[in-house]
Amino acid sequence: MVNKEKERLMAELFGKKRDLTFDAVDVLGSSSGELERIIKENKRSIASLKDQVDEKTVAKIDNEVRKDFNLASLKQELESDLAVKLEVPETVSTGKASREVFEKINAGLNDLVLGQKEACKAMTIAFRRPYVTGYDVNKIKNSIILTGSNGSGRHLLIRSMAALLKQHGLTTSDEIAYLDMREYTSPSSEALFLQDLYVALSGKAPIVIIEHMEEGHALFNRMIAELVVNGELKLNQRYIFKNGHLALASGNLTKEVIDSLSGNAKTLVFISENSEGKMLDIFGKSFMDKIADRIRTVYLDEKSLDKIIDKIIAELIRRCHDKLEIEVLIDDSIKEYLLRHYSPNDGVDSITPLIKKMYDELVDIALKQDDFNSLVIRYDEGIKVIIDKDEIGLDLEDDNSFERAEIDRELAEIVGLKPVKEYLLSLEDHLKVSRLRKAKGLKTTEVSKHMIFTGNPGTGKTTIARLVSRMMKACGILKQGQLVEVTRADLVAKYVGQTAPLVMDVVKSALGGVLFIDEAYSLYRGKDDSFGLEAIDTLVKAMEDHRDDLIVILAGYSKEMQIFLDANSGLKSRFANIINFPDYTGKELALIAESIAKSKDYRIEDKALPALIAYFDKIQSSKDTTSGNGRLARNLVEEAILNQSKRVLEDETAAIDLLILADFDLREEL
Secondary structure (H helix, E strand, O other), X not given: OHHHHHHHHHHHHHOOOOOOOOOOHHHHHHHHHHHHHHHHHHHHHHHHHHHHOOHHXXXXXXXXXXXXXXXXXXXXXXXXXXXXXXXXXXXXXXXXXXXXHHHXXXXXXXXXXXXXXHHHHHHHHHHHHHHHHOOOOOOOOEEEEEEOOOOOOHHHHHHHHXXXXXXXXXXXXXXXXXXXXXXOOOHHHHHHHHHHHHHHHHOOOOEEEEEOHHHOOHHHHHHHHHHHHHOEEEEEEEEEEEOXXXXXXXXXXXXXXXXXXXXXXXXXXXXXXXXXXXXXXHHOHHHHHHOOEEEEOOOOOHHHHHHHHHHHHHHHHHHHHHHHOOEEEEOHHHHHHHHHOOEOOOEHHHOHHHHHHHHHHHHHHHHHOOOOOEEEEEEOOOEEEEEOOEEEEEOOOOOHHHHHHHHHHHHHXXXXXHHHHHHHHHHHHHHHHHHHHHHOOOOOOOOOOOEEEEEOOOOOHHHHHHHHHHHHHHOOOOOOOOEEEEOHHXXXXXXXXXXXXXXXXXXXXXXXXXXXXXXXXXXXXXOOOHHHHHHHHHHHHHHHHOOOOOEEEEEEOHHHHHHHHXXXXXXXXXXXXXXXXXXXXXXXXXXXXXXXXXXOOOEEOHXXXXXXXXXXXXXXXXXXXXOOOHHHHHHHHHHHHHHHHHHHHHOOOOOOOEEOHHHOOOOOOO
């Protein structure tokens, strides 16, 4: 029986066509990990068997097997045959998945995840279920959907469960693998997706978290669905895992080929803010039918929130004691301050930034003042730190209020554009009210934040776009507030299959901010422009997937932009905010010229202004779209500065910072 068992192990380890006579040294290095996997799977099978069969029967089977099969003896014979040393993993004992054990796990979850009693109970049931129903160690152990708002403890719930499972001996690791589907947004990401999935399924982490499914490409969501429904994923191509990477297999290989991904008794947890209806849209009915455990975290009640804040404050005190070596007394007024800043929709995430900033401020104080070992923190029209009799004010408010004031100042200094300014302020007011209503649990009306700026060149479209990005960041609508400015050349590739990834790369760089597409009408050059149409379709999908963290602004001439929108109904429906930037009047251009001169430490003499206004009026009345508007003023001032330099060098008495009428080349011909 020993020889038969040797042959079985050799076949499983090195391939079915191998026997005991082949030279295995060339593949042994890559196969030692496979041997470890086989042994681990056998252990899991035995552990599962123990839960389903009485101990006397298991003991009897074990004794009978030991009579015919001795692992140590088999190991020696294999080493002799192969002339190498085989390392056999140590046996790891696992705990019994009894009702009593899971009751302890549930109690532990409730201690760690406050205010989520029902979710903790449901999570305990979900992880106990496979031990009751039985499971195949080669397939997915269980799949769970976990929904709820940000800050409600979804990730904490999973991390706590992983730690408790290991603590009670049901797993050998408390690690968690993560698959962020935002990383796989186009078919070109297939190799990366399969590699990450393979690593997650073959690694030692017993739990795999999958999130942001709504932003992943449909191809990869279908693969995930197949994995859940069938317990394994059949691959369209053959791969090998080499040097930490999954690569396509080719030629005659001596190493094992990967043509499917096994579930390996992993538990998949799908985390989302969306409803189950959205999950059905993403994965389909077969997937949803396979999910027996659907868990939702809830908004925290007052009692739970009170306990959580106490816990957060206690952690701050402990950290100051351990890291800063100071004793901190937190006044009750600080707790009231944190409660006022709590937002149900953001959960604990609305409080933790304040605590972090408070700690950072305390670190700064501790580093600069080393002659104290205790302090008191309280709230009295602001956060105050009292050291002996000295009082230090802490600024825990973010920089948004200062940034907002700066934006208002810059907006006021922009010449003209009154309708544009009024629209932006009204949009800001609406978004603020919507956030307040949402925080109180009231219904809100979603307003599209995407915009179209129409108008001639030089009318301030890019300048306003920059202010929009900063304003939305200051209002808390956007997380980053950067402006990414692109044209057709940045979005449309030269070869088939490259446009969609190119668009997604640009979108990723703009996430949390504003994507500004200048001369956007150039994306559509007719029905035969397949690359341009692909760019538009990809952009429309990206806008939908990232609607909460991306604002897209399209800019261009009024007439061309209208034709562009008529060509794509998807775009037209998503851009309800069409803002026209009118040409500047002569007086406005003169004011712009003064502003440009001032920014360069020059001033324009008063008697030159009427002539400048008349000149600009004449240019603008021609309705020539190539006049340049603001650019016309800038070019005229820069030319005047060059002329003034010549004049000043010839006349030593001339003011070096003054631009006079003679410096301006006000040509009669347009």
